[in-house]
Amino acid sequence: MSKSPPWLSIALSNLSFFENNPEYKHEFGHDYIADRCGITRMTLNRNKKYMAEYKRVREVLRGFKSEGKKTSTDYEETLKEKVKKIDELKADKAELKLRLNDCYQILEDHGIDPQFIYPTKMKKHKEA
Structure with missing residues (x-):
């Protein structure tokens, strides 16, 4: 060696x-x-x-991109943008849950068990 x-x-x-x-x-x-x-x-x-x-x-x-020196106001603006994005995603999630519950209701109206078609951990429309 x-x-x-x-x-x-x-x-x-x-x-x-x-x-x-x-x-x-x-x-x-x-x-x-x-x-x-x-x-x-x-x-x-x-x-x-x-x-x-x-x-x-x-x-x-x-893979590293230098962004230069950031000030505290830059960090605050970034934080505000991230919080705004999170709020938008939460609103989208709530809307999609309502749509899913509507789908569950339509399936039950036609005599089909929604858990058979959508075997997920999401609550049925009756529980939501």
């Missing part, structure tokens, strides 16, 4: 730093890590363990 080169631990710790601090993704790259380790990019590219970790961290950073 071959011994890991001394620069590998430095390179992997740099990769973990970028993974844990994605706001610095603009500095992420082989050049940055090669400068910190005192080696060339080609040396980095030849190491399979480093390259596998580099590709994984690169995918993590691609």
Whole structure:
């Protein structure tokens, strides 16, 4: 079994730093890590363990979008938007429950057991 080169631990710790601090993704790259380790990019590219970790961290950073600094008013506005969206969804849910209860009533009017057709945990119209 071959011994890991001394620069590998430095390179992997740099990769973990970028993974844990994605706001610095603009500095992420082989050049940055090669400068910190005192080696060339080609040396980095030849190491399979480093390259596998580099590709994984690169995918993590691609999914991160920096939004810049937010103020407390930005957070309050976001919270208000989320609360408004939740209220809309609750209203939609209540409307859909009423429609489902109407469907149950129509089925019972035609002599069909609604639990046979819609075997769900929702209450029948009589209980709602």
